[in-house]
Amino acid sequence: MSQYGRALFATRRVPAGSRFLEIPRIAIITPENVPSQVSHLLSTSNPKTRLSLFLLSEKHKAQESQWAPYLRCLPQLGDIESTMFWKAEELAWLKHSPTYRETMECLKIIKSEFHLLTLANKQVFPWCRDALGEVSLTDFMHAYSTDQIPFADFFNHDHNCQTRLSYDKEKDCAVAVADQDYKAGDEIFLSYGSTPNSILAVDYGFAVASNPHEQVEVPMGVSLTDPLRDLKLQTLSRHNMSTDLNDDGSPSGRKRFTFRDSDLAERGSMAVAPLRAFARLICAESYEDLQEMSEESLTHDVFYALSPRRDERKESEAVSFVRTQIKQQVDQHSKALKDLDDDREIPLSRKSILRNILTGELRVLRNLSCITCL
Numbered sequence: 001m002s003q004y005g006r007a008l009f010a011t012r013r014v015p016a017g018s019r020f021l022e023i024p025r026i027a028i029i030t031p032e033n034v035p036s037q038v039s040h041l042l043s044t045s046n047p048k049t050r051l052s053l054f055l056l057s058e059k060h061k062a063q064e065s066q067w068a069p070y071l072r073c074l075p076q077l078g079d080i081e082s083t084m085f086w087k088a089e090e091l092a093w094l095k096h097s098p099t100y101r102e103t104m105e106c107l108k109i110i111k112s113e114f115h116l117l118t119l120a121n122k123q124v125f126p127w128c129r130d131a132l133g134e135v136s137l138t139d140f141m142h143a144y145s146t147d148q149i150p151f152a153d154f155f156n157h158d159h160n161c162q163t164r165l166s167y168d169k170e171k172d173c174a175v176a177v178a179d180q181d182y183k184a185g186d187e188i189f190l191s192y193g194s195t196p197n198s199i200l201a202v203d204y205g206f207a208v209a210s211n212p213h214e215q216v217e218v219p220m221g222v223s224l225t226d227p228l229r230d231l232k233l234q235t236l237s238r239h240n241m242s243t244d245l246n247d248d249g250s251p252s253g254r255k256r257f258t259f260r261d262s263d264l265a266e267r268g269s270m271a272v273a274p275l276r277a278f279a280r281l282i283c284a285e286s287y288e289d290l291q292e293m294s295e296e297s298l299t300h301d302v303f304y305a306l307s308p309r310r311d312e313r314k315e316s317e318a319v320s321f322v323r324t325q326i327k328q329q330v331d332q333h334s335k336a337l338k339d340l341d342d343d344r345e346i347p348l349s350r351k352s353i354l355r356n357i358l359t360g361e362l363r364v365l366r367n368l369s370c371i372t373c374l
């Protein structure tokens with residue numbers, strides 16, 4: 001056992017560069033494993049749903065399943081800390097973090113997949129009940145959030161580690177190559193990817209302190225009451241800055257700008273150029289102003305914020321709008337972190353996830369507000 005629960009340890013020296021793990025395809029659960037009886041159920045091509053159904057059908061076979069010894073090792077429902085399983089009041093701490101949106105989007109997909117499954121199970125192929133048994137939404141969520149590569153899913157994540165799982169097509173197996181020397185008894189880690197805490201929290205139920213891949217989102221929106229809204233949305237779309245779509249396919253007028261520390265360090269003020277450009281448009285006060293921006297764009301590319309607007313007052317209004325949005329996020333994160341310390345209800349494991357997420361995001365937001373052009 002390691003500090004993160006079960007783990008993989010070297011039983012002898014593993015030199016850097018050596019291929020220390022090979023998992024043949026036959027031992028990997030893939031979407032093709034789904035038996036045709038179950039696969040008929042699926043009007044979905046979502047591979048995670050297919051894998052979840054495979055797990056559920058094998059679990060239903062209990063000891064008869066050839067995967068039973070493996071299935072017994074997988075985390076039980078209560079062991080999974082994914083934010084998908086959090087209560088609404090726990091999730092509310094993350095209202096201003098991308099984790100909240102990621103969690104909601106994931107739940108939406110799962111619920112709609114489950115709905116399809118229930119429909120198919122009840123109405124179209126009643127006989128499939130034999131294959132799966134009675135499956136509740138929670139059972140389905142549990143299967144959906146479970147990894148399915150025997151052995152490899154006992155690797156814990158270290159963002160400093162360069163070892164990744166890859167696939168050797170010739171040998172038809174998943175492989176891992178040591179990124180450093182390990183001696184007998186050392187825990188061997190894997191990198192789950194350049195993954196921000198918002199994704200780790202939803203997919204795996206943990207978040208790391210000082211995550212170098214942390215990212216934040218700064219939301220911007222053209223107000224519903226803005227008399228120039230339609231014109232602004234058309235202008236945005238003309239400049240490849242279309243806003244998110246509503247469920248009915250219409251433009252919402254809202255756009256999320258994502259920032260990572262590495263991006264800010266590499267690209268500096270260019271990283272915030274689209275945010276500034278959007279703010280210029282939001283702050284435009286009249287039809288003439290929009291026209292002026294379009295003309296300036298021809299010579300100065302103001303839509304991509306390569307140069308400031310000629311009118312200094314207008315430019316500083318846009319920049320101050322951006323600053324206000326970022327400051328709001330900084331204040332919301334700081335307040336949540338402060339209030340979190342006083343909360344006695346939330347379990348300690350979740351408190352630690354929350355603290356890692358909010359602290360990491362606050363760091364990126366502060367770096368964002370230090371960009372010189374802001």
Ligand SMILES: C[S@@+](CC[C@H](N)C(=O)[O-])C[C@H]1O[C@@H](n2cnc3c(N)ncnc32)[C@H](O)[C@@H]1O
Pocket residue numbers: 004005006007075147152153154155156157158204205206207208
């Ligand atoms: C793929 S499993 C790894 C095996 C796991 N430790 C177990 O006992 O089954 C992923 C889980 O391990 C834990 N974990 C892995 N890396 C971690 C890390 N860097 N920090 C905290 N928890 C981690 C989380 O609970 C995560 O959901």
